[in-house]
Amino acid sequence: MIALMDFVTVIGFDDIIYNFQNQGLQVIGDWILLLILFVIPYELIVGHLGSTFPNEGGGLTSWIRHTSGDKMGYITAWSYWVISLPYLVDVANSTVVALGWLVNGNNSMQDKMSNQMFALLTALIFVVFIFCQHRFANSLQILSILGGGAMFVVTILYVIMTVVYLGKGGQVHTQPFNIGSFIPKFDMKFLMSLGLLIFAMNGSEFIAPYVNEMKDGKHDFPKAMYLLAVMTGFLTIFGSFALGVFFNAHHLPSDLKMNGSYYAFQAMGNEFGMGKLFLYIFIITQALYMLAQLAVLVDGGARIFLSDTAKNYLPRFLTKTDKNGLPINGYWLTTFICTVILVLSATLPTMNDIFNQLLNLNGIISPYVTSLLFWAFIKVRMKPEKFQSEYTFIKNRTFALIVGWWCFILTIVAATFSIIPIDAQAFSDKWWHMLILNIVEPAFMIILGIILPLIAKWERNKNK
Incomplete structure (x- = not known):
C-alpha cells in the first residue's frame, strides 16, 4: 500500500513524456545515470530517515525540526x-485534459476552449475533489490502489506491446x-532540463507521514x-525506450x-489495428491516476505542513480538523493559492503555454x-549517537556524508538552471513572459509564508 x-x-x-520532449532518446541515458546517482540514494535516504523517526507524523517537517x-x-x-x-495545479489541468479526451476522443479541446474556461474547470476540479475527500474517509486509500496500480499496469502493457x-x-520511428542515441549530452539544454528530470523522480518523502500507521514502520518502510x-x-527506462519506437524523437x-x-x-492502437481501444483504456487510467495524485498530494502535503509544525508559527484556523481528522481549512488555503498561481499563468498566450510553464515551475521549486x-x-549522520535507526543507508559514515552532500548540491544546481525557460525561443516575448512568471510565482509563495507567522503573532497579542 x-x-x-x-x-x-x-x-x-x-x-516520461515531458522529459522525452526535452531530451529525445538521450533521456534514457539520463534516467539510467540519475537512477544510480540520485534516485536510489534518495529513496533509501528517505527509508533511513523514516526509520530514524518512525513515530513522527510530520515527515520531512519532523526530520528538520528534530535536527535543526x-x-x-x-x-x-x-x-x-x-x-x-x-504541481497540484498541473495535476488538475491534466485531469481537465483527460476529461476533454474522454468526451472528444481527440485533442480538439485546446482549440475549442478559452484559457479562462480552462482555468475555471481546473478550479472546479479542486472544489469537487475537496468536497469528496471531506465526505468520504477512505477515498485516499481507494484512489491510491486504483490509480497507482492501474498506471503501473498500463505502462507495463505499453512496454509489452512495444x-x-x-x-x-x-x-522504429x-x-x-x-546505443549512441541513448548517450546524454552534458550541454546547456541538459542543465535546463535537469530540474524537471529530478522533479519527475522525487516525491517519495510525501508518504513519510504514514510511516507511523504501518504495523512495523521502522522495518517495513525501507522495504x-x-x-x-x-x-x-x-x-x-523502458517507457522512454517504447516512446522512441512509436515517436520520431527528432520531430x-x-x-x-x-x-x-x-x-x-493512440499510435499504438493504430499500429495494431485496434482503433482507439488502447487510447480509452489510458484515458480512464489517467483520470483515476490524476485523482489519486490530488488525494495524496493535498492530504499528505497538508499533514506535513500542519501536523508537526510549531503552533507559534501558524494561525489557529489552519490547524482545525474535521470529524475524519482532515485539515479542511488547509485544503481551502491550498485551493486559494493554486487559483492565484493558475490566474497568473493564464496570462500566457495559449493553453499549451500555460501547461508547459506550470510544469516547468515544478522543476524550479521542487x-x-x-x-x-538531504x-x-x-x-x-553527523550525530549517529543522537539519531539512531533500525535501517542504515551506507554504514560507513564518511561515505554516507559524501553521498548526502552530492545529492544536496545536485538538487540546488538543477533548480537554479531550471529558472531559464526551455519551451520558448530564447529572449522572445514569450521567453521573457515565462521567465517573469518563474520568478514572480515563487516570490508570491515566499511572501505568503512570511505573512502566516505574522497573523499567528497578532492572534497571540490579541489574546493577551
Missing part, C-alpha cells in the same frame, strides 16, 4: 507544502536507434522504498507535454526544497 501510494506521487507516464530546530521546521513545512501547489510490435517486424525504486527504474508535436501520453496510446531532505540526512 505504501509503495503504491508513493508511486502515485513519484512517477507517471506523463513524467522549530523555526527551520516551520520554514521546511511551509516550503515543502507550497511546492506541491504548482516488444510485440518489434517482434512482428514493426518499424526514431532513427538512428542505437517500500526498495520496491518504489524498482518500479521507478522500470517505468522511466515531436509542440503540445507533446500536454497530450503526448494520449498520442502514445528540487530546491528536496535539498532540505540536509536532514547530513545532520542525522
